[in-house]
Amino acid sequence: xxxxxxxxxxxxxxxxxxxxxxxxxxxxxxxxxxxxxxxxxxxxxxxxxxxxxxxxxxxxxxxxxxxxxxxxxxxxxxxxxxxxxxxxxxxxxxxxxxxxxxxxxxxxxxxxxxxxxxxxxxxxxxxxxxxxxxxxxxxxxxxxxxxxxxxxxxxxxx
Amino acid sequence: xxxxxxxxxxxxxxxxxxxxxxxxxxxxxxxxxxxxxxxxxxxxxxxxxxxxxxxxxxxxxxxxxxxxxxxxxxxxxxxxxxxxxxxxxxxxxxxxxxxxxxxxxxxxxxxxxxxxxxxxxxxxxxxxxxxxxxxxxxxxxxxxxxxxxxxxxxxxxx
Amino acid sequence: xxxxxxxxxxxxxxxxxxxxxxxxxxxxxxxxxxxxxxxxxxxxxxxxxxxxxxxxxxxxxxxxxxxxxxxxxxxxxxxxxxxxxxxxxxxxxxxxxxxxxxxxxxxxxxxxxxxxxxxxxxxxxxxxxxxxxxxxxxxxxxxxxxxxxxxxxxxxxx
Numbered sequence: 032x033x034x035x036x037x038x039x040x041x042x043x044x045x046x047x048x049x050x051x052x053x054x055x056x057x058x059x060x061x062x063x064x065x066x067x068x069x070x071x072x073x074x075x076x077x078x079x080x081x082x083x084x085x086x087x088x089x090x091x092x093x094x095x096x097x098x099x100x101x102x103x104x105x106x107x108x109x110x111x112x113x114x115x116x117x118x119x120x121x122x123x124x125x126x127x128x129x130x131x132x133x134x135x136x137x138x139x140x141x142x143x144x145x146x147x148x149x150x151x152x153x154x155x156x157x158x159x160x161x162x163x164x165x166x167x168x169x170x171x172x173x174x175x176x177x178x179x180x181x182x183x184x185x186x187x188x189x
Numbered sequence: 190x191x192x193x194x195x196x197x198x199x200x201x202x203x204x205x206x207x208x209x210x211x212x213x214x215x216x217x218x219x220x221x222x223x224x225x226x227x228x229x230x231x232x233x234x235x236x237x238x239x240x241x242x243x244x245x246x247x248x249x250x251x252x253x254x255x256x257x258x259x260x261x262x263x264x265x266x267x268x269x270x271x272x273x274x275x276x277x278x279x280x281x282x283x284x285x286x287x288x289x290x291x292x293x294x295x296x297x298x299x300x301x302x303x304x305x306x307x308x309x310x311x312x313x314x315x316x317x318x319x320x321x322x323x324x325x326x327x328x329x330x331x332x333x334x335x336x337x338x339x340x341x342x343x344x345x346x347x
Numbered sequence: 348x349x350x351x352x353x354x355x356x357x358x359x360x361x362x363x364x365x366x367x368x369x370x371x372x373x374x375x376x377x378x379x380x381x382x383x384x385x386x387x388x389x390x391x392x393x394x395x396x397x398x399x400x401x402x403x404x405x406x407x408x409x410x411x412x413x414x415x416x417x418x419x420x421x422x423x424x425x426x427x428x429x430x431x432x433x434x435x436x437x438x439x440x441x442x443x444x445x446x447x448x449x450x451x452x453x454x455x456x457x458x459x460x461x462x463x464x465x466x467x468x469x470x471x472x473x474x475x476x477x478x479x480x481x482x483x484x485x486x487x488x489x490x491x492x493x494x495x496x497x498x499x500x501x502x503x504x505x
Contacts, residue, residue, distance in 0.1 A: 037496075040209075040213075042205075042347075043268075051356075051387060055356075055492075058489040058490060071209060072205050072209060073205075092282070094278065098269055098275075099269070109389075110359075110389050111415070120410065124408070124473075128471055130468065152288065155286055156282050156283055156288065157282075158282070173212050173213060174216060174220070177213070177217055180195075180342070182342075183343075184496070185496045185499075185502050186343050188209075188345040188346060188504060189358075189504050198367075198371075200364065200505075201425075202426065229367060230363050231426045249439060249440055250440070256427055257427070313444055314446065316440070331370050331371060331374040332374060332378070335371070335374050335378060338501045340500075341500065341501075342500050344500070344502065344503060345503070346367075346503040346505050
């Protein structure tokens with residue numbers, strides 16, 4: 032089977048799952064595959080800029096914005112988070128062992144031309160505006176994701 | 190690669206993940222793909238009828254039945270549930286923005302001939318009877334799911 | 348589409364998700380497919396030996412080791428765990444109904460030549476040593492996982 036692409040739906044906004052996603056995505060891209068990552072629901076938090084961006088929002092949108100973590104440095108882990116302790120431990124060990132951080136993996140993904148798409152419908156639901164997300168990404172819906180899965184044998188939901 | 194089918198394992202019984210599943214499933218079906226959704230473990234709760242159905246059950250089965258949510262309206266979200274607040278906020282925003290509810294997405298899936306299979310083994314473990322689940326679905330085991338993945342390039346576990 | 352292999356990333360260390368993984372893996376292997384399971388992050392806990400193994404570890408590694416469950420008997424469930432009650436109920440019902448336990452499924456997987464790979468990078472992060480994991484498995488990185496997905500149409504992230 033001739034096949035040269037991978038797609039990853041990044042639904043979860045957990046640090047550990049985001050790390051796994053980007054390790055798989057950059058690995059696949061380094062092997063010459065075309066990789067598309069589709070960020071939806073909580074996964075959008077991975078793409079948020081760290082700094083606060085002033086935008087017009089409804090009350091519920093402002094609440095969502097405050098309740099959700101802003102960018103890779105603020106994400107919790109999916110297990111044993113213990114109010115951030117688990118994530119802190121994981122980041123500390125990774126630094127000691129010179130393992131790339133999520134931010135670094137995201138940079139590598141860009142350099143390797145991994146296509147990053149933010150789900151427009153989820154942005155609408157969670158009240159996230161384009162100017163709040165990092166640069167160099169695309170905005171699209173599920174049809175664009177599904178088109179990317181055509182002819183791709185390696186499709187994950189994370 | 191000629192390929193015209195998708196399979197989704199719906200393991201989780203979360204509102205947000207169920208929404209994502211049905212958005213992908215109906216999108217793929219609308220594009221002409223054959224779609225099979227296999228509901229297993231907590232995913233079965235998505236298929237439960239809202240109204241209580243009287244059945245003969247063991248004590249543990251009755252406990253599971255009471256502890257687990259009954260149908261799409263009762264599901265919580267996988268993150269920031271805060272005793273139902275997160276789910277309520279999400280449903281409220283989606284209503285304001287005229288985004289289809291999970292119930293509506295499930296109707297659309299039926300209209301588009303998405304095949305919905307309830308995992309027989311999980312029903313046995315959680316003590317869920319056929320009469321407690323919505324109509325128009327099939328009951329089968331993992332072999333049926335695996336057969337559906339044959340010749341399908343787009344297989345997700347949600 | 349000629350295709351005879353499956354890959355499963357086992358990221359989560361939950362009892363219920365591990366059961367689902369091994370049910371799919373053994374089912375696929377019984378149907379003649381080549382199956383590769385890649386255990387990463389919390390999924391490594393599924394592969395830990397039940398008995399304590401004395402090793403040299405840093406403080407954080409010892410902490411991770413103590414905080415995480417040791418082997419299939421100690422895993423919690425992903426929903427309704429209630430301090431172990433949910434897992435206990437699930438195991439009790441499965442015993443009553445003569446459904447294979449996770450340990451038995453893992454034995455079957457070995458007999459069916461399912462390839463089990465422990466993610467070397469995750470072992471490094473969580474401070475897990477080879478002698479702490481069950482026998483008969485391999486140790487490798489994401490490149491080995493990605494190579495296994497080549498030519499495989501059925502790839503899940505669990």
